[in-house]
Amino acid sequence: SCNDFYAYDLAITTNAWCFDKKESFQKEKFDSLLKGYQQHANMSNDEKSHFNTLLRGAAMRILVTRLYDQLYHPDGAMVVPKDPFEFFDIMKWHQNNSIFDS
Secondary structure (H helix, E strand, C coil): CCCCCHHHHHHHHHHHHCECCCCCECHHHHHHHHHHHCCCCCCCHHHHHCHHHHHHHHHHHHHHHHHHHHHCCCCCCCCCCCCCHHHHHHHHHHHHCCCCCC
């Protein structure tokens, strides 16, 4: 993030901030996030129409990173790996839903 499309950064943030622990989408949080985002950059129609793809890609990125962290977690490390399947469920949600239709 921070080195690519702003819409991709928005997708990463949406996945991290707009789902509760049961992986339920929190529309009001997304609306607030989008409102703040649009004060600095407007989403183009192209970005809106492809945002679901960005959301799934962002979820896949975190899922794979967390899987790697679990598989290659050094013995005695102070950091506890996070659950990768949280983002698997978010990715599945995006496969079945459009964020702008919620």
